[in-house]
Amino acid sequence: MDIRLDRISHSYDGIEVLNDITLDVPQGHIVCIVGPSGCGKSTLLRFIGGLEKPTSGRVVQVGDPPKDSLNPLTYIFQDFALLPWRSVEGNISLVLEDHGIRGNDARSIIDDVLTRTKLTDFAKALPKQLSGGMKQRVAIARALAVRPAVMLMDEPLSALDSQTRELLMDDLVSLWTRAPFTAVYVTHNLAEAVRLGHSIVVLSRRPGKIREIVHLETPLPDRQYGDAELEQKQKHLWSLMREEARAADTELLHV
Amino acid sequence: MSDPATKETAPKSPEQTIHYRGGGFAPQPRRWVGLVVFIVLILIAEWGTRSGWISSLTLPRPSDVLKTFQELHQSGQLYNHLTPSLTRLAVGSFLGATAGIGVGILIGLFSYIRAGLVPLVAAIFPIPKIALLPLFVIWFGIDEGSKYALIAFGTFTPTVVATYGAVDNVDRSLIRMGQSFGLSWLSIVRKIILPGAMPGILSGLRISLAIAIILLVAAEMLGAEYGIGAYVLQAGSLYDLERLFVGVLMLSVLGIVVSTLIGLIERRLLVWRN
Numbered sequence: 001m002d003i004r005l006d007r008i009s010h011s012y013d014g015i016e017v018l019n020d021i022t023l024d025v026p027q028g029h030i031v032c033i034v035g036p037s038g039c040g041k042s043t044l045l046r047f048i049g050g051l052e053k054p055t056s057g058r059v060v061q062v063g064d065p066p067k068d069s070l071n072p073l074t075y076i077f078q079d080f081a082l083l084p085w086r087s088v089e090g091n092i093s094l095v096l097e098d099h100g101i102r103g104n105d106a107r108s109i110i111d112d113v114l115t116r117t118k119l120t121d122f123a124k125a126l127p128k129q130l131s132g133g134m135k136q137r138v139a140i141a142r143a144l145a146v147r148p149a150v151m152l153m154d155e156p157l158s159a160l161d162s163q164t165r166e167l168l169m170d171d172l173v174s175l176w177t178r179a180p181f182t183a184v185y186v187t188h189n190l191a192e193a194v195r196l197g198h199s200i201v202v203l204s205r206r207p208g209k210i211r212e213i214v215h216l217e218t219p220l221p222d223r224q225y226g227d228a229e230l231e232q233k234q235k236h237l238w239s240l241m242r243e244e245a246r247a248a249d250t251e252l253l254h255v
Numbered sequence: 256m257s258d259p260a261t262k263e264t265a266p267k268s269p270e271q272t273i274h275y276r277g278g279g280f281a282p283q284p285r286r287w288v289g290l291v292v293f294i295v296l297i298l299i300a301e302w303g304t305r306s307g308w309i310s311s312l313t314l315p316r317p318s319d320v321l322k323t324f325q326e327l328h329q330s331g332q333l334y335n336h337l338t339p340s341l342t343r344l345a346v347g348s349f350l351g352a353t354a355g356i357g358v359g360i361l362i363g364l365f366s367y368i369r370a371g372l373v374p375l376v377a378a379i380f381p382i383p384k385i386a387l388l389p390l391f392v393i394w395f396g397i398d399e400g401s402k403y404a405l406i407a408f409g410t411f412t413p414t415v416v417a418t419y420g421a422v423d424n425v426d427r428s429l430i431r432m433g434q435s436f437g438l439s440w441l442s443i444v445r446k447i448i449l450p451g452a453m454p455g456i457l458s459g460l461r462i463s464l465a466i467a468i469i470l471l472v473a474a475e476m477l478g479a480e481y482g483i484g485a486y487v488l489q490a491g492s493l494y495d496l497e498r499l500f501v502g503v504l505m506l507s508v509l510g511i512v513v514s515t516l517i518g519l520i521e522r523r524l525l526v527w528r529n
Contacts, residue, residue, distance in 0.1 A: 049435055071437050081432035085450045085527040094446060095436040126527050146436065 008057035035203030036248035074148035133164035347406025359418020417459020425451035
């Protein structure tokens with residue numbers, strides 16, 4: 001299943017935030033969206049999953065999601081969004097219960113996703129006992145449990161320290177290598193974009209427009225920390241964004 | 256930068272340990288201190304009344320109060336007063352708290368109900384409920400009905416306010432998460448909003464139940480043969496300080512018991528909090 005954004009524009013209270021965004025997300029690819037703060041990249045992600053409505057334009061699903069997908073468009077949030085009163089497995093079973101999956105069926109799905117995210121030993125732990133990186137792995141496990149067709153990742157690593165971020169990037173790469181998933185990955189961190197993106201969409205500052213789409217050919221598992229070619233791409237991206245970021249930083253907020 | 260050689264010959268600068276200036280502003284649990292304060296106050300009263308510098312008209316002797324309490328217990332009169340009071344408190348506050356939590360959740364969830372009921376609740380809240388007792392007597396009868404209604408009404412308003420505040424404070428990002436996973440409206444309310452509002456509801460209940468005890472006594476003072484309030488009123492009009500203090504003691508213990516119970520519920524239900 002592919003996702004196509006068809007001429008999406010959006011304004012809040014008369015201020016235009018996004019302008020004429022047209023973009024294809026092909027199956028099995030990770031598309032990163034980068035841009036200065038306030039360029040509407042998280043808003044764009046909320047459109048894709050149907051959590052918000054654009055002023056004009058539409059988001060199109062091309063083809064059918066796999067039959068076994070419980071929640072084709074599944075988010076991973078920056079703040080993890082785990083229920084603090086439910087244990088790790090309780091948080092995962094939350095998203096299965098509404099699909100009528102309980103008992104042994106739920107057990108086997110939970111065990112499978114916990115194994116894939118290396119969380120088996122923490123099934124009974126409460127979120128308050130976990131570090132930020134572990135919490136995000138629980139959120140990833142929860143997303144995997146509903147077998148999404150497209151993962152919508154909203155700055156998933158931005159709340160983590162830089163070492164945890166490296167570790168989780170490795171985890172995401174190995175998850176993708178074992179079972180390639182489709183994802184839209186919003187971030188302001190260019191290092192994450194060049195590590196995880198098959199293509200990187202650079203948005204301009206408000207109103208957000210597509211400035212450039214950078215394609216990366218190196219297969220995900222071959223991209224190493226500090227790789228020269230990736231550094232080169234990252235420098236290029238930064239040269240595109242530098243002035244925009246500076247201008248965005250000095251803008252007054254209209255909130 | 257200076258090299259080691261010049262450092263050695265340079266005159267030694269005076270050394271000073273940096274003073275610690277952090278800490279404080281973080282209350283720590285100190286068990287038993289509360290109990291010690293109680294005991295010391297009672298001992299002072301006992302000693303003062305025995306040695307005579309507190310006259311028996313000012314304050315009854317604590318040991319006499321205890322003796323009166325024992326007599327009350329042995330004569331069986333204690334339960335004649337305690338049972339109706341506890342029943343009134345339980346029934347009235349249960350009705351009021353249940354209705355309050357229900358209405359509070361509805362206000363938290365539906366804009367029209369909020370717009371319609373919040374001003375009404377704000378108008379009812381400051382009315383001293385005891386002033387409405389005559390009205391309740393007409394509506395619900397002179398018997399238990401009017402007392403249940405008074406206590407229920409008094410518990411209702413603070414519970415409503417605490418509950419809809421608690422619902423408003425539930426983390427919106429959790430609700431958005433629920434929607435993004437396709438949870439049904441009912442599931443979001445049951446599994447996200449209700450548990451998320453529970454801390455606020457329980458702390459509101461603490462206040463509501465204290466108000467319920469105050470109203471219980473007030474209602475019993477105005478029209479009851481038996482009950483802690485009636486007992487206190489009788490003792491007061493006879494200027495029987497020992498019995499008055501027995502009544503006051505029962506009320507304090509009741510307050511402590513209720514607050515301990517809520518503390519226990521909180522500890523059971525809210526283990527997930529930091």
